[in-house]
Amino acid sequence: MPQLNEPKLIAGNANLPLAEAIARRMTMHRGVHTGLVDARVERFNDAEIFVEVYENVRGEDMFIIQSTSNPANDNLMELLVMSDALRRSSAARITAVIPYFGYARQDRRTKARTPITAKLVANMLVGSGIERILTMDLHAAQIQGFFDIPVDNLYASPVFALDIISRFQGQMDELMVVSPDVGGVARARELAKRINSPLSIVDKRREKPGEVAEMNIIGEVEGKICLIVDDICDTAGTLCKAAEVLMENGAKEVHAYISHGVLSGPAVERITKSVMSSLVITDSIQPTEPVMGAHNIRIVPTAPVFAQAILNIWNGTSVSSLFEQDTLTPIYETLYPGIR
Incomplete structure (x- = not known):
């Protein structure tokens, strides 16, 4: 699979330290500086979310790093608005990196007249222009089937x-x-x-x-x-x-x-x-x-495994290889020296 121009990262406000750590790990793996795309993700006085991307992303392989954790609705909306901004800026591909997938516990109807909100969220993400999902330990693995796009579910x-x-x-x-x-x-x-x-x-x-x-x-x-x-x-x-x-x-x-x-x-x-x-x-x-x-x-830390998964997606190589302990050991060797 041919590479797109460059893997570029953009982050919402949900977990900036993790996004920055992923960027550092990618820089270390590639030997080429990888930073977060310069953008502002802010709120108007009435709490409306506004996104402005300051860099050219035309034709780029974009990765949005955003957990949909508390406040779940705000972080989910940030993710949707960022995706729309990138799509309208002619990004070649948009992947949502969602370390924690909110609303995953609402994956089925437990009583009459209740929603399946995880499916609703899936529809919203796809509708915003996202073409691939990268997440970790979905509460219910079958949520992958709610999407009509590829979903890579990493494991902790x-x-x-x-x-x-x-x-x-x-x-x-x-x-x-x-x-x-x-x-x-x-x-x-x-x-x-x-x-x-x-x-x-x-x-x-x-x-x-x-x-x-x-x-x-x-x-x-x-x-x-x-x-x-x-x-x-x-x-x-x-x-x-x-x-x-x-x-x-x-x-x-x-x-x-x-x-x-x-x-x-x-x-x-x-x-x-x-x-x-x-x-x-x-x-x-x-x-x-x-x-x-x-x-x-x-x-x-999850930055080492997410950074490698992003690079594998960009390169068109296997993400499932990261399910194996032997593959992860070199990635985490600085954290756990001596592990074989």
Whole structure:
């Protein structure tokens, strides 16, 4: 597949530090300076979003870096308006890099007279001129089918596996991967295979949304270092309760590996006061000051894998190669020296 002129990055306001880190990594990989396209993304007094691109992007391969995290509606609208601006500026191709895909939890009708908002968002993105989506750990993998354009869904589990191998050297035989619910078993099993660990499941019963009435552990966790694996941590109520139940069942330590740290409301306070030794999240959502200051929350960077994925898309080479730990190890070797 022939290359387009240049890969050019433009960022909204959702997660500028991540966008800048991706640009730095691309510069390092290519040996050619890659910066963010000079543009302004701002709001009028009535909160309308306005975008102006100051550089020529005609015929360029454009990548918009924008998570649709809190405030979800504002960040989604920024993404749509940026895409429209680039399309009207004759960009050759527009790829939306959405590290955290908001509204993904509304992927089906759970009751009568409710929307499938994830599908609505997909329609809006395609209608704005976006021709490809690059994201990470979609809440429901079948959301890829909501789009009639290519969707590349990266996974955090290979990066988490590198972190676990580095952090728990000499203790790998004591690890137990835990799925916090039956619906997350496939995700937890994927990580368990990568680190060659057994799998346990927390069976939770809800009386009403947001409230867990009962939790039971499927599997033997006594004396184990338990690693809870999930894609999203919002208010952290269920996560902290699961950690308590694991400790009550004889777990030696409890750590959590969560792809997207939404961490809204009382989440940070709950986590800092919980029995969890650590919560590891990615920077797909820009961390707040309380998150940065929490003693038991650690952040794993995603810029290396996103930078390489962008370059692979630009070059027309495989993105799925980044699902393999062997491919990611050289990319993360400065973070995890000695990992093989």
